[in-house]
Amino acid sequence: MSRFACLWVECFVAAAVERSEPALRAAPLAVVAPAPSVTRVVDANPAAREYGVRAGVTETEARARCPTLVSRPFVREHVAAARHALLEAALGVSPRVEDGGAGLVYVDAVGLTWLHGDPAAVGRRLVSQARGVGFPGCRVALAGSRTAARVAAVRAAEPVMVVPPGAERAALAGAPLAALDLAPDLVATLEGWGVRTLGELAALPRDGLAVRLGPAGLRAHDLALGHDRDPFCAWTPPPFWDEAQGLEWEIDSLGALAVVLDAVLGRLCARLVAASLAADALDVRLELASGGHHARAVALAVPMCEVKPMLALLTLDLEAHPPAAAVTRVTVSAHPVRARAGQGGLWQPPAPRLRDLVAVLARLAALVGPDNVGSPRLDDSHRPDAYALTAFAPPDEPGGAGGERTPRPDPPLSDAHRLVLRRVRPARRVAVATDDERPSRVDGQRVVGCAGPWRASGAWWDVQAWARDEWDVALGDGTLCRLARDLTTDGWSLDGVYD
Amino acid sequence: MEDVAWVRRGEITEIIGRPSSGRTSLFTACLRAVTRRGAIAALVDADQTFDPASATRAGVDLRCLLWVRCGGRRDLALRAADLLVRCPGFALIGLDLGEAPPRLPLTLAFRLKFAVERTETALLIVSRRRVTGSGASLVVETERKAIAWVGPGPLPTRLAAARTSARVLRARRPPAALPPEWWSA
Numbered sequence: 001m002s003r004f005a006c007l008w009v010e011c012f013v014a015a016a017v018e019r020s021e022p023a024l025r026a027a028p029l030a031v032v033a034p035a036p037s038v039t040r041v042v043d044a045n046p047a048a049r050e051y052g053v054r055a056g057v058t059e060t061e062a063r064a065r066c067p068t069l070v071s072r073p074f075v076r077e078h079v080a081a082a083r084h085a086l087l088e089a090a091l092g093v094s095p096r097v098e099d100g101g102a103g104l105v106y107v108d109a110v111g112l113t114w115l116h117g118d119p120a121a122v123g124r125r126l127v128s129q130a131r132g133v134g135f136p137g138c139r140v141a142l143a144g145s146r147t148a149a150r151v152a153a154v155r156a157a158e159p160v161m162v163v164p165p166g167a168e169r170a171a172l173a174g175a176p177l178a179a180l181d182l183a184p185d186l187v188a189t190l191e192g193w194g195v196r197t198l199g200e201l202a203a204l205p206r207d208g209l210a211v212r213l214g215p216a217g218l219r220a221h222d223l224a225l226g227h228d229r230d231p232f233c234a235w236t237p238p239p240f241w242d243e244a245q246g247l248e249w250e251i252d253s254l255g256a257l258a259v260v261l262d263a264v265l266g267r268l269c270a271r272l273v274a275a276s277l278a279a280d281a282l283d284v285r286l287e288l289a290s291g292g293h294h295a296r297a298v299a300l301a302v303p304m305c306e307v308k309p310m311l312a313l314l315t316l317d318l319e320a321h322p323p324a325a326a327v328t329r330v331t332v333s334a335h336p337v338r339a340r341a342g343q344g345g346l347w348q349p350p351a352p353r354l355r356d357l358v359a360v361l362a363r364l365a366a367l368v369g370p371d372n373v374g375s376p377r378l379d380d381s382h383r384p385d386a387y388a389l390t391a392f393a394p395p396d397e398p399g400g401a402g403g404e405r406t407p408r409p410d411p412p413l414s415d416a417h418r419l420v421l422r423r424v425r426p427a428r429r430v431a432v433a434t435d436d437e438r439p440s441r442v443d444g445q446r447v448v449g450c451a452g453p454w455r456a457s458g459a460w461w462d463v464q465a466w467a468r469d470e471w472d473v474a475l476g477d478g479t480l481c482r483l484a485r486d487l488t489t490d491g492w493s494l495d496g497v498y499d
Numbered sequence: 500m501e502d503v504a505w506v507r508r509g510e511i512t513e514i515i516g517r518p519s520s521g522r523t524s525l526f527t528a529c530l531r532a533v534t535r536r537g538a539i540a541a542l543v544d545a546d547q548t549f550d551p552a553s554a555t556r557a558g559v560d561l562r563c564l565l566w567v568r569c570g571g572r573r574d575l576a577l578r579a580a581d582l583l584v585r586c587p588g589f590a591l592i593g594l595d596l597g598e599a600p601p602r603l604p605l606t607l608a609f610r611l612k613f614a615v616e617r618t619e620t621a622l623l624i625v626s627r628r629r630v631t632g633s634g635a636s637l638v639v640e641t642e643r644k645a646i647a648w649v650g651p652g653p654l655p656t657r658l659a660a661a662r663t664s665a666r667v668l669r670a671r672r673p674p675a676a677l678p679p680e681w682w683s684a
Binding site: 349350351352353356357359360361363364367368372373374375376377378385386387389392394395417418419420421422423424425438449450451452454472474478479480481496497498499 | 517518519520521522523524527528536537538539547548549550551552553554555556557558561562563564565566567568569570572575578579582583585586587588589590643646648649650654655656657658660661681682683684
């Protein structure tokens, strides 16, 4: 049985501005945008709406209705960042969320009760997550369909509302037709029939609606019954998470810029924490009063989601590379990565803490060179000693697909104790005397036993073609080694010693 | 480390022996036991002799192995090992000093000993001769006993296995299990 939660934020554009400037929550706020001839209100918070300030009125009229009105310009990035923040907050509760529009997030709630408790607990968890990223006035409703959950969330008086399974039609019955966002001409037709509520619409005969209104009528009837018409489209977070802050005045000192960066990073880190992620790289883009921009990329040695160290790193970087002119706008992008848990599972083997590991890897790289520290990875080649040294990143997700650091089944008994080779790098050229094509002496040492040849070749289609015969040789001094005869040069070399 | 239970955490273990005596195979078996249960291991390789292909065939999970190549610089190898033993979380740290191990000052040997005691890491040193003196809790010397060749005809075409023996030279406590004797090629 499907179960959905709807996370809804009223007056979302105004809420996005309040998220950037929390002090504005107590005042009547209008978000305005310049139109060709006049500046109009785009959205207003509930305090301003009490004075009759609505979207579409001019700023002059709004100020006349509410003398204490505070206005802020509409910034598209603010709204986009707030929209992503709300979606990411929902992702912290369920892996399947859908973007329903500005201020509207649908959450697939099937199975969440196993994690969080009863449906009301799931709703409270969603509210808590949304409040954590700066939406204190959000509401959540849980129902059997997204339509029912949305209508219930919009009409709810409490932060959390739960529609019992099977009661969707009853829950929608009292809602007005406007709750469904139907086409205006369809609403006018229905109102002409005397239909005012969703309950009255649901009570109409379906066949008659199909004959008179066609597919649009059937769709409206389904929605009034609480049935979803569209498939659930899961939202995928973007590779970089942005937060922006427009400035009312130009900033030309690093100290003042740090205050703005602190606020922006605070919002960004709240989003990362809500999704249980961390950032491993930051991009800063400063728009300048001169019309240009100043961009910096800061790689973080350790994935983190703390504001203070991020701010310190950004400030140091901007001190070293200051912008050429005063700053008018700040945008910070973070690359989110899954943070390793501070404590592993009870039965998981211990591993170095990430900060300790990064520090010791950096010291080792400084000691022996960065090219000499890492994890070996075999190349997909038959060429002898074909491997690459990659960055050391032990798998750290218990239970994850492919990347888990969990015990593996034992190999076959024949592989349990293998004789391994100590490589001689680079392979040392040796003088080999042969007897009937078998090695008899190696650098003067008598051969007491040998096996071979094992012929191998590769890349014959390329200029780096190779072909060789390999021999396992036991020498008189007890050394057991592997010799290789290069078939292209007819030279012998010592590959390694079995040990 | 069920099959290498003789290597204890928080202690220094040395494996010494002549070339082809089986000491590297014994060490690789330890790496296999550690990495296959998901723990993290490190190898400080003074002479850069580690063969990833052989280790993979022996069952080592290379993703869980940190390899530090020192290009023949044994002083760097000792400093790298000193850094690693101070980082808690590594289940096993291998220090391969090769055929010409340096003489470790007593202070450095005990420095390593106290560090592994504190971090609960097993430090396993592979070399030609003993290097840590009384700092090591267990010293095992390997020796090759026999080689088995196989082939369809009178002349062998394949190295089948090598038989080695391990002798305990020094042990603070009796080792929990004896190392294996036969190593298949």
